[in-house]
Amino acid sequence: xxxxxxxxxxxxxxxxxxxxxxxxxxxxxxxxxxxxxxxxxxxxxxxxxxxxxxxxxxxxxxxxxxxxxxxxxxxxxxxxxxxxxxxxxxxxxxxxxxxxxxxxxxxxxxxxxxxxxxxxxxxxxxxxxxxxxxxxxxxxxxxxxxxxxxxxxxxxxxxxxxxxxxxxxxxxxxxxxxxxxxxxxxxxxxxxxxxxxxxxxxxxxxxxxxxxxxxxxxxxxxxxxxxxxxxxxxxxxxxxxxxxxxxxxxxxxxxxxxxxxxxxxxxxxxxxxxxxxxxxxxxxxxx
Numbered sequence: 001x002x003x004x005x006x007x008x009x010x011x012x013x014x015x016x017x018x019x020x021x022x023x024x025x026x027x028x029x030x031x032x033x034x035x036x037x038x039x040x041x042x043x044x045x046x047x048x049x050x051x052x053x054x055x056x057x058x059x060x061x062x063x064x065x066x067x068x069x070x071x072x073x074x075x076x077x078x079x080x081x082x083x084x085x086x087x088x089x090x091x092x093x094x095x096x097x098x099x100x101x102x103x104x105x106x107x108x109x110x111x112x113x114x115x116x117x118x119x120x121x122x123x124x125x126x127x128x129x130x131x132x133x134x135x136x137x138x139x140x141x142x143x144x145x146x147x148x149x150x151x152x153x154x155x156x157x158x159x160x161x162x163x164x165x166x167x168x169x170x171x172x173x174x175x176x177x178x179x180x181x182x183x184x185x186x187x188x189x190x191x192x193x194x195x196x197x198x199x200x201x202x203x204x205x206x207x208x209x210x211x212x213x214x215x216x217x218x219x220x221x222x223x224x225x226x227x228x229x230x231x232x233x234x235x236x237x238x239x240x241x242x243x244x245x246x247x248x249x250x251x252x253x254x255x256x257x258x259x260x261x262x263x264x265x266x267x268x269x270x271x272x273x274x275x276x277x278x279x280x281x282x283x284x285x286x287x
Contacts, residue, residue, distance in 0.1 A: 034255035049256040059257060062238035066261075069148070069237065070216040073155050077212040081160055082205070085167030103161040113158060114225045118142070121150045145234040147227065154222055159215045163208045170204035171197070198279075206276040210269065217265065 034049055036042045053059050084102070105113070121127050121141040128138040141150050174197065182192045220239030227235050229244055238261055245253040 030255040030258070033251045034259055036252065038250070038252045049252045050260065053253050053256045054260065056241075056253075058236070058241050059238070061233060061236055062241040063261070063264075065234065065236055066217065066238040067264075069152070069219055070213055073152055073216040073219065074209070074212040076152070077156055077159055077163060077215070078205075078209055080156065081163035081208060081212075082167050084160065085164045085171060088164070089168060089171045102164050105158045106161040108158075110158075110221060111225070113154065114222065117150060117154050118226065142226065144232055147232060147235055151219065151222055151226065151235065155216070155219050159212075163211060166204055166208050166211070167201070170201045174200050202276060202279055206272065209272050213265075213268065213272075 035044060035046060037045045037048075088102070119125055123138060123140055123142075127141065132138060139146055141147060178196050179192055182196060187195070220237050220243075223231055223235050223237060223240070224243070229240065229247075230236070231240065238257065242254050242257050245251075245257070
């Protein structure tokens, strides 16, 4: 193990150095900003900034919306990507075209995608025309709480392809001989799914879950392009709050909000890790 690590170290060092220089050092250095008052003397104030930010109504609104959108978008992305990957896996080799094209939305520039989305969900756009043709009423999708639906659909459409590829790789790495042997032994489709497919897919599923939540936490870009720096309350996220504080040069509030959000994210990922271990134990019959 140590020999393999020593051989891989020269290839890892450039990436590790970049992570340390551009992410690690600023992350640690920002702690000082979060516990000082931002004055000329930059005096130490302890956790006052954290208390002030936590009690800020806009921070609470942004945090609540960020968590709500993440808990909606990430599970939907996880479920849809698994179902689509399972369908494409069954279609091979006929599904080669679809497997290649599923990544196209992920590779398209966000600005171009947003323009198309704004046209589709405009008050006189195709979506409202379809609604009126079906006997419904036009909806002003770009105002109020209704804006969440186009944003969620845009998020799913843009990020679905990458997660599908990860699931497809996991499904295609399972030897077909395992299914053939299980079929000869009389195992049902349900038994094969829970005894072969799921145990071998769980590690990749954990990766997709992490990627889904990371992508969901980054939904701010789409919201910013559509709603600006101060969108309607249903779409005002924590990133909006931090961006506005940064523009006002209030680095103390930015760093305090960032560290509190990072703590919440770490706790969430810890729960995902424990869920992965529990799922593996149950699927392997260890309790």
